[in-house]
Amino acid sequence: MHVVVFTRSTPDTAAKVEVGGDGKVTWGDAATVVNPWDEYALEEAIVQAKNAGGKSTVIAIGPEMHAEALKHSLAMGLDEAIRIWDEALADADSLAYAAAAAAAVKKLDGVNLIILGKESVDVGTDQHNYQIARKLGWTMLSYVSKIAAVDYAAGTIKVERLLEQGRQIVTSRLPAVISVMKDINEPRYPSFIGIRKASKAVIPVWSLADLGISAPAPKTRVVKYMNLPAREGQVEMIEGTPEEQAKKLVDRLLEEKVL
Amino acid sequence: MSAVFVWIETFNGKAIPTSWEALGAGRLIADKLGVPLAALVFGEGAGAVAAEAGQYGANQALVCEDATLHGFRLEPYAALLTRLVTERQPRVVLAVGTARARELLAASAADTDSSLLTEVISLEVGGDGAISVVRPVYAGKILSEAVGSGPTQFLAVRGRAFKAPTPDAGAKAEIVAVPPALAEAEIATKIEGFEQEVGAVNLTDAAIIVSGGRAMANNPKEPPPGVADPAVWKAQDAFQHVLQPLADVLGAAVGASRAAVDAGYIPYAHQVGQTGKTVSPDLYIACGISGAIQHQAGMRTSKVIVAINKDPEAPIFKLARYGLVGDLFQIVPALTAELKKRLGK
Numbered sequence: 001m002h003v004v005v006f007t008r009s010t011p012d013t014a015a016k017v018e019v020g021g022d023g024k025v026t027w028g029d030a031a032t033v034v035n036p037w038d039e040y041a042l043e044e045a046i047v048q049a050k051n052a053g054g055k056s057t058v059i060a061i062g063p064e065m066h067a068e069a070l071k072h073s074l075a076m077g078l079d080e081a082i083r084i085w086d087e088a089l090a091d092a093d094s095l096a097y098a099a100a101a102a103a104a105v106k107k108l109d110g111v112n113l114i115i116l117g118k119e120s121v122d123v124g125t126d127q128h129n130y131q132i133a134r135k136l137g138w139t140m141l142s143y144v145s146k147i148a149a150v151d152y153a154a155g156t157i158k159v160e161r162l163l164e165q166g167r168q169i170v171t172s173r174l175p176a177v178i179s180v181m182k183d184i185n186e187p188r189y190p191s192f193i194g195i196r197k198a199s200k201a202v203i204p205v206w207s208l209a210d211l212g213i214s215a216p217a218p219k220t221r222v223v224k225y226m227n228l229p230a231r232e233g234q235v236e237m238i239e240g241t242p243e244e245q246a247k248k249l250v251d252r253l254l255e256e257k258v259l
Numbered sequence: 260m261s262a263v264f265v266w267i268e269t270f271n272g273k274a275i276p277t278s279w280e281a282l283g284a285g286r287l288i289a290d291k292l293g294v295p296l297a298a299l300v301f302g303e304g305a306g307a308v309a310a311e312a313g314q315y316g317a318n319q320a321l322v323c324e325d326a327t328l329h330g331f332r333l334e335p336y337a338a339l340l341t342r343l344v345t346e347r348q349p350r351v352v353l354a355v356g357t358a359r360a361r362e363l364l365a366a367s368a369a370d371t372d373s374s375l376l377t378e379v380i381s382l383e384v385g386g387d388g389a390i391s392v393v394r395p396v397y398a399g400k401i402l403s404e405a406v407g408s409g410p411t412q413f414l415a416v417r418g419r420a421f422k423a424p425t426p427d428a429g430a431k432a433e434i435v436a437v438p439p440a441l442a443e444a445e446i447a448t449k450i451e452g453f454e455q456e457v458g459a460v461n462l463t464d465a466a467i468i469v470s471g472g473r474a475m476a477n478n479p480k481e482p483p484p485g486v487a488d489p490a491v492w493k494a495q496d497a498f499q500h501v502l503q504p505l506a507d508v509l510g511a512a513v514g515a516s517r518a519a520v521d522a523g524y525i526p527y528a529h530q531v532g533q534t535g536k537t538v539s540p541d542l543y544i545a546c547g548i549s550g551a552i553q554h555q556a557g558m559r560t561s562k563v564i565v566a567i568n569k570d571p572e573a574p575i576f577k578l579a580r581y582g583l584v585g586d587l588f589q590i591v592p593a594l595t596a597e598l599k600k601r602l603g604k
């Protein structure tokens with residue numbers, strides 16, 4: 001049994017992100033962190049590999065900045081880390097990333113489960129999960145809040161999914177790609193020993209040539225980034241006793257026609 | 260003739276209300292491109308929903324009511340959408356970006372190697388037919404303008420960003436029945452059970468949201484003797500007996516900060532923010548929420564924000580249109596009573 005988990009680095013969620021004079025996105029000297037949604041995926045990969053006596057590998061696609069997320073993953077306890085990068089991916093979109101991800105999974109031995117986070121909190125693409133599954137032709141199970149049962153020998157999996165209207169229980173076939181929700185587990189903190197081990201790890205970088213593919217031409221392109229328009233008007237503070245505040249607020253909301 | 264396809268999402272045989280917004284966005288594009296607008300309706304009740312789509316302006320509806328499509332499953336839905344796209348080469352495939360729509364569009368875009376842009380809040384069709392969109396990125400801290408390319412462009416628009424067309428009771432779509440792409444035996448995923456969340460108002464559809472934060476635990480009510488965790492009891496009681504009555508008189512959904520969710524005061528399904536739901540209601544009332552940047556990420560596009568907080572320095576007041584400094588346990592009941600009186604309830 002071999003479980004692969006994907007992750008990447010994102011600017012710290014508290015960072016002030018802006019578009020600089022050069023049109024590029026900056027977050028000053030704020031740190032980058034592992035994409036918060038992926039912490040649950042990393043934890044689940046460790047647990048699933050351990051339960052089955054198998055192996056876990058974490059993969060990030062992207063330039064050097066994403067090695068940080070891999071170091072964090074190794075410190076948490078993932079067995080191996082790989083970074084995929086190639087200058088040919090500089091303008092790539094999710095389709096190209098999904099193709100690279102699928103090729104990497106095929107290059108690895110005996111992968112039967114892929115776990116990802118719900119989405120990238122920064123770019124919010126929300127595509128890689130499904131596109132990796134489709135490029136591999138594997139089952140896709142999204143919004144998983146619990147892996148109820150998994151039988152690698154029989155090739156079956158049963159999960160609970162958190163949907164907009166409630167909880168759904170489904171069974172399906174392995175190999176599968178699953179994306180996990182916050183409810184699934186409590187991600188562990190990296191241990192001191194883990195951090196030391198990870199800091200010494202040399203993470204291999206696979207190029208597109210290593211994967212035996214070439215980058216498809218990007219289908220989507222960012223034209224520009226823009227700062228938010230200033231929120232018009234300042235806050236109007238409503239004072240008085242609670243009853244007076246309530247009355248004045250209702251007056252305003254009725255004037256604004258939001259009620 | 261190539262068209263603009265709009266997927267109408269259904270649940271238990273009924274269209275979800277924001278689906279009609281997708282027809283509104285689809286209409287803008289179809290008119291600019293001079294092509295027909297086609298609704299795609301799959302599953303239980305598809306025929307009736309397709310007729311409704313006609314009233315909302317669809318010229319045509321491609322309908323598949325097959326039993327394999329009862330209840331959303333990615334495999335049969337994506338296979339059918341991919342087949343329709345391949346056979347009919349639409350210029351655009353569009354939907355409101357709910358959880359299901361986003362996975363359906365992403366899967367089919369991958370199958371057909373097409374571009375996909377999600378979380379679209381506005382769009383423009385250029386003279387050459389190229390569609391450029393604006394989408395918030397970095398948790399809504401900045402905006403990105405992006406374009407897709409290729410024969411078919413997939414777009415997921417954000418809920419409540421586009422207006423639903425006004426229905427015309429006399430308008431009709433041409434109904435075209437299409438066969439399913441997969442037979443039951445070819446579908447690996449089987450739905451074993453479903454537990455509908457009772458009384459939940461879908462946050463992403465809600466026109467008004469009332470949210471509570473960590474402060475809910477400051478409920479002055481005394482817990483009964485012997486409760487395991489008095490703070491949890493107080494907060495749950497406050498969500499139920501202080502916030503819910505306000506939500507009820509407004510017909511609002513109840514949201515929460517992550518601090519409230521993590522402390523076990525209310526289930527995760529209510530969390531608003533960067534690692535919860537992104538909402539943009541007409542009115543968002545934040546009660547005892549400090550307004551951390553990760554919370555703002557999920558609600559900053561709300562039209563009118565009201566903040567109730569005892570700390571005049573709380574960051575939420577920087578975002579709010581109306582600020583009420585004070586104790587939420589006094590202000591919220593007063594507000595509920597005032598609204599009952601004024602709205603005649």
Ligand SMILES: Cc1cc2nc3c(=O)[nH]c(=O)nc-3n(C[C@H](O)[C@H](O)[C@H](O)COP(=O)(O)OP(=O)(O)OC[C@H]3O[C@@H](n4cnc5c(N)ncnc54)[C@H](O)[C@@H]3O)c2cc1C
Nearest residue numbers: 472473474516517518532533534535547548549554569587
């Ligand atoms: C990776 C990451 C992701 C995150 N994602 C999210 C997310 O999705 N959503 C989210 O909300 N947070 C998120 N957070 C957490 C966020 O940083 C804050 O910790 C959280 O939003 C704080 O919740 P709060 O405002 O309820 O609590 P606090 O910050 O503790 O604020 C409580 C407020 O209540 C006020 N108050 C207290 N008593 C009363 C009273 N009686 N009457 C009136 N006011 C009162 C206080 O003045 C204070 O302002 C995330 C954090 C990280 C690191």
Ligand SMILES: Nc1ncnc2c1ncn2[C@@H]1O[C@H](COP(=O)(O)O)[C@@H](O)[C@H]1O
Nearest residue numbers: 006007061116117119120125126127128
């Ligand atoms: N560049 C990347 N490298 C590795 N994993 C990624 C990358 N981009 C996205 N992912 C994974 O895919 C999930 C969905 O991301 P996204 O489609 O970008 O919203 C994330 O939670 C990650 O687990």
